[in-house]
Amino acid sequence: MALVLGIESSCDETAAALVTSDRQILAQRIASQDAAHAPYGGVVPEIAARAHAERLAPLIAGVLDDAGVTLAGCDAVAATAGPGLIGGVIVGLVSAKALAMASDKPLIAINHLEGHALSPRLAAPALGFPYILLLVSGGHCQILRVEGVGRYRRLATTIDDALGEAFDKTAKILGLGFPGGPAVERLAAEGDPVAVPLPRPLLGSAEPHFSFAGLKSAVLRAQQSCTHNAADIAASFQQAAIDCVTDRLRVALARTAPAPTLVVAGGVAANARVRKALQALSVEHDMGFSAPPPALCTDNAAMIAWAGCERLALPDFRPDPLDTAARPRWPLDPEAEPVRGAGVKA
Numbered sequence: 001m002a003l004v005l006g007i008e009s010s011c012d013e014t015a016a017a018l019v020t021s022d023r024q025i026l027a028q029r030i031a032s033q034d035a036a037h038a039p040y041g042g043v044v045p046e047i048a049a050r051a052h053a054e055r056l057a058p059l060i061a062g063v064l065d066d067a068g069v070t071l072a073g074c075d076a077v078a079a080t081a082g083p084g085l086i087g088g089v090i091v092g093l094v095s096a097k098a099l100a101m102a103s104d105k106p107l108i109a110i111n112h113l114e115g116h117a118l119s120p121r122l123a124a125p126a127l128g129f130p131y132i133l134l135l136v137s138g139g140h141c142q143i144l145r146v147e148g149v150g151r152y153r154r155l156a157t158t159i160d161d162a163l164g165e166a167f168d169k170t171a172k173i174l175g176l177g178f179p180g181g182p183a184v185e186r187l188a189a190e191g192d193p194v195a196v197p198l199p200r201p202l203l204g205s206a207e208p209h210f211s212f213a214g215l216k217s218a219v220l221r222a223q224q225s226c227t228h229n230a231a232d233i234a235a236s237f238q239q240a241a242i243d244c245v246t247d248r249l250r251v252a253l254a255r256t257a258p259a260p261t262l263v264v265a266g267g268v269a270a271n272a273r274v275r276k277a278l279q280a281l282s283v284e285h286d287m288g289f290s291a292p293p294p295a296l297c298t299d300n301a302a303m304i305a306w307a308g309c310e311r312l313a314l315p316d317f318r319p320d321p322l323d324t325a326a327r328p329r330w331p332l333d334p335e336a337e338p339v340r341g342a343g344v345k346a
Contacts (some may be wrong), residue, residue, distance in 0.1 A: 001020050001021050001022050002020065002021040002075040002076070002309055002312050002313070003018060003019075003020050003021075003026070003069070003073060003074050003075050004018070004019055004020075004021075004074065004075060004076045004077070004078050004108070004305045004306075004308040004309050004312065005017075005018055005060070005063075005064075005071070005074045005076070005077045005078065005099070005305060006018075006019060006078045006079070006110075006301040006302060006303075006304035006305025006306070006307075006308060007056070007060070007077070007078070007079040007080065007092045007093075007095060007096050007301055007304060008079075008080050008092065008112075008115070008299055008300060008301040008303075008304045009052040009056060009079075009080060009084075009088040009089060009091050009092030010080045010082070010083070010084025010085065010088055010089055010092070010112045010299065011043060011048065011084055011085055011088065011138060011299055012032075012033040012034075012036075012037055012043045012048045012051075012088075012299075013030055013031070013032060013033070013298065013299040013300070014030070014031040014033070014051060014052045014055040014056055014059060015028070015029065015030040015031070015059065015299065015300050015301035015304075016028070016029055016056070016059040016060045016062070016063045016301050017029070017063060017300065017301035017302040017304070017305045018063050018064070018067045018069065018074070018305065019122070019302050019305035019306050019308075019309060020309070021309045021312070021313060023122055023123075023125060023306075025122075025302050026063075026066075026067040026069070027062075027063040027064075027066035027067040028063060028300065028301060028302050029059045029062050029063050029066070030059075030300060030301070031051075031055045031059060033047070033048060033051050034178060034179060036048075036051060037178055038177060038178045040178075041172045041177075041178055042168065042172070042178060043085070045085045045086075045087055045088070046087065048085055048087065048088050049085065049087030049088050049090075049091060052087075052088045052091040052092065053091050056091060056092065056095055057095070060095070060099070071099060071102075071103045071105070072103060074103070074105060075105065075106075075312065076100075076105055076106040076107070076108050076308055076312050076319075077096045077099050077100045077103075077105050077106070077107055077108070077308075078096070078107075078108040078109075078110050078304050078305055078307065078308025078311070079092045079093050079095070079096030079107075079108075079109065079110065079304065080092055080093070080110055080111075080112045080115065080304055081093050081109035081110060081111070081320075081324060081325075081326055081327060081330070082111065082112065082326055082327030082328060082329065082330040083111070083112055083113065083139075083140075083327060083328055083329045083330040084112055084328065085328070086326060086328045089326040089327070089328070090326045093109065093324070093326045097322050097324075100319075100322070101322060106312070106319035106320075107319055107320045107321075107322060107324070108307075108308040108311050108312065108319065108320060109320040109324045110304050110307045110308060110311070111307075111330050111332060112137075112299075112304075112330075113135060113137070113140060113142075113330070113332050114150075114152075114307050114332060115303040115304045115306075115307045116135055116137055116265045116266045116303060117133055117135060117144065117146055117152065117265060117332065118146075118149065118303065118306060118307050118310055119265050119292045119296045119297075119302075119303035119306065119307075120263050120265055120290045120291065120292045121306070121310070122292065122296065122302065122303065122306040123292045123293055123296060124290050124292075127261060127263070127290050128260075129146060129147055129148045129151075130145055130146060130147045130148075130259045130260075131145075131146050131259050131260065131261040131262070131263045131290070132144075132145060132146075132155075132249075132252070132253065132256070132259045132261070132262050132263065132287075133145075133146050133263045133264070133265060134245065134249060134262070134263070134264045134265075134269075134278065135265055135266050136162070136163045136164060136245075136264065136265075136266040136267070136268035136269060136274075137162070137164055137265075137266035137267050137268070137299075138162065138164040138165065138168070138266075138267050138299075139162050139164065139165060140158075140162050140164075140266065141157065141158040141161075141162040141163045141164070141210050141212070142154055142155075142156060142157045142158070142332075143155040143156040143157075143208060143248070143249060143252045144332060144333065145256055145257075145259065146263070149310045149311060149313075149314060150311075150314075152332040152333045153256075153333055153336075154331070154332065154333035154336040155208060155252045155255065155256055156207075156208035156209045156210065156248060156251075156252050157209055157210070157336075157339055158209065158210040158211065158212065159209055159210070159211050159339055159340075160211050160212065160213035161211075161212040161213045161216060162210075162212070163210070163212055163241060163245065163268050164181060164266070164267050164268050165212070165216075166212035166215060166216045166237075166241060167180055167181040167184050167241070167268065167271075168180035168181060169216045169219075170184050170216065170219050170233075170234065170237050171183045171184050173216075173219055173220050173223050174187070174219075174223060174230045174233060174234060175230075176230075176234075181267060181268060181270075181271065182270075184234050184237065184238060185238065185271050185272070185273065187230060187231050187234040187235075188231070188234040188235040188237070188238040188273070189235075190231040190235075191229070191230075191231030191232040191233070191234055191235030191236070192231075192232050192235055192236070193235040193236055193238065193239035194236065194239070195228060195232035195235070195236055196222050196228045196232050196233050196236035196237075197236075198215060198218045198219065198222065198236050198237060198240040199214055199215055199218050199240070200215075200240055200243050200244050200247070201213075201214045201215055201244060202244065202247075202248070203243065203244060203247050204247065205251070206251070207251070208248050208249070208251040208252035208255065209248070209339055210244065210245075210248055211244075212241070212244070215237065215240055215241065215244070219233060219237050222236075238271075238273060241274075242273060242274060242277045245274070245277070245278075246277055246278070246281050249262075249278075249281060250281070253285055259287070260287060260288055261282075261287055261288040261289065261290055262278060262281065262282040262285070262287045262288070262289050262290075263289075263290045263291065264278050264290075264291045265291070265292060265297065266297060267297055267298045267299070268297075269291050269292070269297040270294040270297040270298060275291055278291075
C-alpha cells in the first residue's frame with residue numbers, strides 16, 4: 001500500500017492531504033480564501049498567491065500530524081503543476097520539490113484537470129476505464145473519453161466561457177457574492193426555471209462544443225430590464241445551462257465509441273440539479289452514472305494525492321524531475337485539434 005502526500009494550490013484553495021493507494025483519505029486540510037476575495041467578486045491572483053505562501057507549510061504539517069505519520073513515511077509527494085493561476089501553482093510545486101528533495105521521495109507533478117478526471121475513482125472503487133467524463137471545473141468545460149491514467153481524448157470543449165465561469169458571473173450580476181456557484185444554486189431553488197426566456201447557445205449544433213458567453217450576457221440583460229426577480233433569473237439560467245450541457249453530451253455520445261459509465265467531475269459537479277439531469281441522461285443512454293461526493297468536486301488535495309497514487313502504480317512510472325516547470329495552461333489531450341474560435345483555453 002502506497003501513501004502519497006498531495007498539495008493543491010492552483011486557484012484560491014490551499015490544500016494538503018494524505019491518501020493511500022487503497023483509497024483511504026487519512027487526513028485532509030483546506031484553507032479557504034473566500035473572505036479575502038469576496039470584496040472583488042472573484043479571485044485576485046496576487047492575493048491568492050500570497051495566501052498560499054502563508055498557509056501551505058502549516059497545512060502540510062497539520063495533515064502529517066493528523067495522520068500520525070512523518071514525511072519519511074510517505075512514498076511520494078504529488079502537487080498540482082498546472083493549469084491554474086501561475087503564482088499559486090508555483091507556491092505548491094516549489095514546496096513539493098523541497099519536500100521531495102529533503103526526504104528523497106519521488107516528485108509527481110499532477111495536471112490539475114487529471115486530478116478532477118480521476119477523482120471519481122477515489123470515491124468509487126468499481127469505476128473502471130473507459131468512461132465518458134464531463135469535466136466542469138471553474139475555468140474548464142470539456143467532455144473527455146478517459147481510457148486510462150494519462151490517456152485522455154477530448155471530445156468537446158468550450159469556445160468561450162466555461163460553465164463554472166458562467167455560474168460565477170451570474171452570481172456577480174445578481175449580487176449574490178462569492179463563491180458564486182453555490183449561491184446561484186441556492187437562489188435558483190426559490191425561482192421558476194421557465195420564467196425568464198434565456199438562450200441555449202449552440203443547442204442542436206452538429207459539433208458537441210460549448211458556449212456560455214451569450215447566456216451570461218442574456219442574464220445581464222434580464223437583470224437590467226428590472227422585469228424579473230433574481231430567483232427566477234437564477235433558476236432560468238441554471239435550467240438553460242443544464243439544457244446546453246445535456247444537449248452537448250448527447251451529441252458527443254453519438255460521436256464516440258460506447259462506454260459503460262457517464263461521469264461528472266469538477267466544481268459544478270457539486271450542483272444537485274446538474275447531477276440529477278446527468279443521471280437521467282445516463283439512463284437514457286443505458287449507461288451507469290458516477291460523480292464524486294461534493295467535497296471531492298471542488299479543488300482539494302485528496303484528488304491530487306489520489307492522482308499521484310494512480311501514477312505511482314503505473315508499471316512505467318518515473319518520478320518527475322526537480323526542474324519540472326509550473327504551467328498556467330496544460331491540456332489533458334495535447335493532440336486534440338484546435339476548435340475554431342476557442343482560443344488558448346481549449
